[in-house]
Amino acid sequence: MSDAYGDHKPKFFTRWLFSTNHKDIGTLYLVFSILGGLIGGYLSFMMRMELMEPGMQYFASPHKFSMFASMHGLLMIFFMVMPAVIGGFGNWFVPLMIGAPDMAFPRMNNLSFWLLPVALICLIASMFVPGGPSGNGFAGGWVMYPPLSTSGHPGPAFDFVIIGLLAAGFSSIFGAINFITTIFNMRAPGMTMHKMPLLAWGVLVTSWLLLLSLPVLAASLIMLFTDRNAGTGFFDPAMGGDPVMFQHLFWFFGHPEVYIMVLPAFGIISHIVSTFSRKPIFGYLGMAYAMVAIGVVGFVVWAHHMFTVGMDVDLKAYFMAATMIIAVPTGIKIFSWLATMWGGSIRMTIPMMWAQAFIFMFVIGGVTGVHMASAGLDTSIHDTYYIVSHFHYVLALGAVFAMFAGFTYWFGKMSGYLYNKWLAAVHFWLFFIGVNLIFFPQHFLGLQGMPRRYVDYPAEFAFWNKVSSIGAMVTLVGVIFFLLWILEAFLVKRKAGDNYWGEEANTLEWTLSSPPPFHQFSVLPKIK
Amino acid sequence: MAQVRKHNANRKVVLSLSATTLVMLGLGFASKPLYDTFCRVTGYGGTTRVAEQMSEVVTEREIKVRFDANVASNLGWTFKPDEVAMTVKLGQNALAYYTATNDTKYPIVGTASYNVSPIKAAPYFSKLECFCFTEQRLEPGETVTMPVLFFVDPEMENDKRLDEIKTITLSYTFHRVENPTDGAVRAEQRQAQIDKLEAIDLDVPEKDETQINQQGRG
Ligand code: HEM
Ligand SMILES: [Cu+2]
Numbered sequence: 001m002s003d004a005y006g007d008h009k010p011k012f013f014t015r016w017l018f019s020t021n022h023k024d025i026g027t028l029y030l031v032f033s034i035l036g037g038l039i040g041g042y043l044s045f046m047m048r049m050e051l052m053e054p055g056m057q058y059f060a061s062p063h064k065f066s067m068f069a070s071m072h073g074l075l076m077i078f079f080m081v082m083p084a085v086i087g088g089f090g091n092w093f094v095p096l097m098i099g100a101p102d103m104a105f106p107r108m109n110n111l112s113f114w115l116l117p118v119a120l121i122c123l124i125a126s127m128f129v130p131g132g133p134s135g136n137g138f139a140g141g142w143v144m145y146p147p148l149s150t151s152g153h154p155g156p157a158f159d160f161v162i163i164g165l166l167a168a169g170f171s172s173i174f175g176a177i178n179f180i181t182t183i184f185n186m187r188a189p190g191m192t193m194h195k196m197p198l199l200a201w202g203v204l205v206t207s208w209l210l211l212l213s214l215p216v217l218a219a220s221l222i223m224l225f226t227d228r229n230a231g232t233g234f235f236d237p238a239m240g241g242d243p244v245m246f247q248h249l250f251w252f253f254g255h256p257e258v259y260i261m262v263l264p265a266f267g268i269i270s271h272i273v274s275t276f277s278r279k280p281i282f283g284y285l286g287m288a289y290a291m292v293a294i295g296v297v298g299f300v301v302w303a304h305h306m307f308t309v310g311m312d313v314d315l316k317a318y319f320m321a322a323t324m325i326i327a328v329p330t331g332i333k334i335f336s337w338l339a340t341m342w343g344g345s346i347r348m349t350i351p352m353m354w355a356q357a358f359i360f361m362f363v364i365g366g367v368t369g370v371h372m373a374s375a376g377l378d379t380s381i382h383d384t385y386y387i388v389s390h391f392h393y394v395l396a397l398g399a400v401f402a403m404f405a406g407f408t409y410w411f412g413k414m415s416g417y418l419y420n421k422w423l424a425a426v427h428f429w430l431f432f433i434g435v436n437l438i439f440f441p442q443h444f445l446g447l448q449g450m451p452r453r454y455v456d457y458p459a460e461f462a463f464w465n466k467v468s469s470i471g472a473m474v475t476l477v478g479v480i481f482f483l484l485w486i487l488e489a490f491l492v493k494r495k496a497g498d499n500y501w502g503e504e505a506n507t508l509e510w511t512l513s514s515p516p517p518f519h520q521f522s523v524l525p526k527i528k
Numbered sequence: 529m530a531q532v533r534k535h536n537a538n539r540k541v542v543l544s545l546s547a548t549t550l551v552m553l554g555l556g557f558a559s560k561p562l563y564d565t566f567c568r569v570t571g572y573g574g575t576t577r578v579a580e581q582m583s584e585v586v587t588e589r590e591i592k593v594r595f596d597a598n599v600a601s602n603l604g605w606t607f608k609p610d611e612v613a614m615t616v617k618l619g620q621n622a623l624a625y626y627t628a629t630n631d632t633k634y635p636i637v638g639t640a641s642y643n644v645s646p647i648k649a650a651p652y653f654s655k656l657e658c659f660c661f662t663e664q665r666l667e668p669g670e671t672v673t674m675p676v677l678f679f680v681d682p683e684m685e686n687d688k689r690l691d692e693i694k695t696i697t698l699s700y701t702f703h704r705v706e707n708p709t710d711g712a713v714r715a716e717q718r719q720a721q722i723d724k725l726e727a728i729d730l731d732v733p734e735k736d737e738t739q740i741n742q743q744g745r746g
Pocket of ligand 1: 259304326327374394398399
């Protein structure tokens with residue numbers, strides 16, 4: 001497959017710095033995501049060490065702890081999950097799967113990527129400049145509610161955060177425009193929307209969510225910025241503003257954002273489940289439109305994050321009902337995966353293990369989600385560890401497991417090398433046991449009333465916190481095995497065939513060499 | 529390479545997507561006026577009504593109105609209601625007082641934000657006159673009394689959702705005004721306002737139920 005032209009690569013610096021090749025940019029995104037994940041992971045590991053015992057051990061001030069928590073959230077969302085599922089897998093495989101030679105706007109693609117390191121530098125810098133009255137950095141949580149983010153943080157740290165997030169936001173908006181155009185205009189002949197692989201569907205819906213929600217975040221960040229620096233009072237009650245309005249704007253973005261992170265993951269899981277059950281995905285169209293439905297309904301449920309701000313009962317009833325409705329398309333997806341496996345001849349490969357674990361944990365997170373959607377119940381568990389547990393089951397375990405699933409599924413395709421199964425299996429099991437040890441006990445802590453975001457806690461919460469922190473150590477070892485198997489694969493260089501999973505892996509990327517030629521599909525493939 | 533270029537098709541998509549982005553950005557900024565209007569119309573967030581005219585109907589049903597007072601931490605005032613609660617009939621025009629003291633050594637201008645809970649009662653809570661409509665200036669050490677003239681709209685009777693409501697809490701929070709205008713109310717104006725309000729005849733002739741229900745808008 002690799003003809004002379006297809007393998008003509010530019011020199012190292014030109015290739016990576018000025019890259020306009022979707023596969024190279026995808027690789028950059030994946031490397032960046034691993035980096036973001038390691039920094040974000042360090043922050044959370046330190047929090048878990050602190051929380052291992054009651055009292056204060058490692059952190060000099062509560063401010064610093066909250067700063068770690070805030071940065072952990074922002075980093076994991078904007079610099080780990082999003083770059084991986086959208087920038088990484090999206091860039092690599094959407095063009096390949098729909099039979100396109102590249103993305104629609106290769107140079108804009110380069111801009112999207114390079115805005116991210118700039119953004120990351122802003123966020124990291126924010127940790128070292130004055131923030132709140134009691135320390136460096138911004139400690140107002142990833143949700144950035146005023147007045148804590150305005151008058152509560154007079155120092156410049158939060159301005160760095162705003163600028164960084166604006167850069168990351170525009171990076172994603174450009175990326176979204178690129179993906180939508182690519183998917184609308186560059187599908188190979190015969191690749192109709194209704195034949196399009198589910199990863200492409202996931203990225204398409206996610207791109208729409210990005211396009212509709214990120215500008216609202218950008219607007220609210222700019223309003224925060226002017227409230228802080230230009231004397232406006234959008235969110236200041238003394239000037240006729242309303243801090244609760246920020247919460248509405250934030251969650252109008254924030255709720256779609258959680259689906260932004262998980263829809264591409266749904267796509268990845270669908271491919272893997274289908275390949276290793278040796279069956280086409282059950283209810284393909286239902287799967288595609290379930291994602292569309294999740295995207296649409298996701299825009300009208302935001303206030304389930306705000307049940308305790310003092311809102312009218314009727315409004316609560318509405319948001320409660322609307323939120324529970326989301327569980328329906330989500331359920332469709334779960335049942336379709338189960339139905340795909342049902343009666344299939346299942347092969348328990350490494351990616352399949354990650355995919356199964358994803359389904360298992362996503363269901364746990366989904367169930368606690370429906371609990372919290374009940375406004376009455378949520379009044380008592382809001383802002384406790386129950387919430388922390390919920391969103392880590394759907395995100396940290398859900399989306400991240402899907403990322404590992406995708407990574408182990410396509411690693412050979414992307415790098416050209418096969419990894420060592422045993423190392424990868426150790427990574428899986430340590431990670432799986434570790435994260436469940438971390439987050440399952442947090443359900444109990446939450447129900448007992450332990451509030452989130454505090455550096456210290458009463459002794460009665462000690463036991464489950466200890467278990468949770470031990471889980472973090474196990475997870476850390478798991479992460480080390482992750483890096484190890486990557487290293488091993490690059491050192492040993494076992495060549496990967498074009499289609500090393502067998503013929504059930506039947507999307508277009510498997511028709512190409514591993515790694516694919518630098519430029520592919522100079523003759524567009526025809527889809528029957 | 530035989531890459532099929534679809535410049536025009538791409539341009540169309542990009543233009544409409546960019547327009548979408550800009551519209552959402554605009555809506556984000558427009559949210560402030562939109563939100564304010566929404567709150568005023570629906571009473572969302574406990575936003576009360578401002579009435580032009582005194583109530584002219586009064587019913588048998590009684591409601592306890594509780595008064596709550598808060599100050600922002602950087603204000604340096606003491607601020608309290610004179611009475612913690614009062615019981616009024618629906619439609620009864622009532623006058624309540626708050627007292628504030630400037631505990632600092634310099635003049636301070638403050639402004640009060642307010643809301644009502646339960647939130648669903650807010651659309652029926654009408655203020656005719658209130659110290660919260662204007663900025664208030666307090667000289668060092670000055671103690672002032674500030675009035676609020678209000679009634680609970682008798683139309684509340686027609687709203688089934690509010691049948692169980694027996695108490696309404698009116699809450700104020702005083703904030704510091706960083707860049708006060710000249711319009712801030714001072715001692716003399718305040719006294720004149722109180723005199724004017726106390727001269728008003730608050731009594732409403734009682735009417736019977738049937739008349740009230742006919743008055744109802746819905
Ligand atoms: C069955 C579907 C789901 C339902 C019914 C649901 C419901 C909820 C509710 C009611 C809350 C607010 C809890 C509170 O703050 O008191 C919440 C929080 C959250 N959910 Fe979900 N959820 C669902 C799925 C998801 C998914 C798929 C994700 C992400 C992939 C997600 C991510 C989050 C996050 C990040 C938060 C916490 C935000 C914060 O306060 O920091 N949820 N969810
Ligand atoms: Cu949500």
